[in-house]
Each structure stands twice: as C-alpha cells, then as structure tokens.
Amino acid sequence: MSAREKILQQIRLNKPEETELPKNIDFDSHYEDREAKFIESLSAIYTEVIVVPDLGALRTKVEELYGGVVNKASTIPALADWADFSLQVTDPHDLETIELAILEAEFGVAENGAIWISDNHLPHRVLPFITQNLAFVIPRNSIVSNMHEAYKVLKDTTGWGCFISGPSKTADIEQSLVIGAHGARSLVVFLVDHA
Secondary structure, three states: OOOOHHHHHHHOOOOOOOOHHHHHHHOOOOOOHHHHHHHHHOOOOOEEEEEEEHHHHHHHHHHHHHHOOOOOOOOHHHHHOOOOOOOOOOOEEEEEEHHEEEEEEEEEEEEOOOEEEEEHEEEEEHHHHHEEEEEEEEEEOOEOOHHHHHHHHOOOOOOEEEEEOOEOOOOOOOOOEEEOOOOEEEEEEEEEEEE
C-alpha cells in the first residue's frame, strides 16, 4: 500500500458522524427603523443614500449631481433620454468607458447595506463592476432587516444575481484603505418612495 493510499484510508476511518442541521436557522434583527439602519450601514462604508419622493424628483437630483458627467448609462426608463451611453452593445468590453451607471436594483439589506441586483434589471453582468461610478435606485419600502430575510425573498430566484455593498475597496496592501481598487470608485443609493 502506497503512502497516499494509507493517508486516504486513515481519512476514511476517521470520518465523523453526520450532524443534523438545526431546525431554526433564522435570526431576527429587531431594528426599529430598517431604513435608518440601512443608511447607517452604507454610510460606514463610504456610500451616500438619497431619499427622493418619485421618479421625477430622482431625475432632478440626478441632473443636479451628475450634470457635467459624460458617458453615463442607466437602466431606469425615466432616465433613458438623460443617459448618453447606450447599453445596447454585444461586447461587454464596449462598456469600459462608462463613467457613471445608474441601475435599478431590487432591494437592500439593513444589517450590512448589501443591495441585490440581478439579470432582471441588468443587460450586462459586468456593468456594476466596470463603471467608474455606480448608483442604485431601489424602492424605499424594499429594505429587509437581515440576510436571512433576503434569502427568503430570493428563494424563487433563477439566473444570475449578486449583493453589492459600497464602492470597491481593499486594504490588503500595507493596510492602507484604497477605494475603487477593482471596481466602482463611488456608490450612491437612491431610495424612491413611489417608483
């Protein structure tokens, strides 16, 4: 018997018994105000949250904040004529010059500021990662308390999706925090009352 076979045999003999999963793996987060906690979580990770009453006010705020930006794209129908960059491309590499992308997302998570975005509202998966600056628009009433609630919302999800929380950042080089290390340099979240 080779050394490899002896090692594998010892591993097989030392196999622990199966442990039954707990019946309840759900945890409640008792936030009196989920929106306030969501804003607090995002503020801690360099993200601004702006509450607007409707899509008209969203348009006004976007024009105020990003009036001088070129190469801007959006998946929000109310901003279609404001955007100057078409997302109707076949090669995702063509998106590399986008300075600002304003994208529709589905919901946010209060405990950590995560925002769920999926193929339902995204023509190219690379878009939130290739743009220089990123903004999400989500309904104000779509904030869940924690990741347990988030995954309950996602139980019937098919296709691609991901959680994004804050702008890209890293601190693994000399423990110096770098914002925009390998993705969007900034993130703004618009909470819309009546989308």
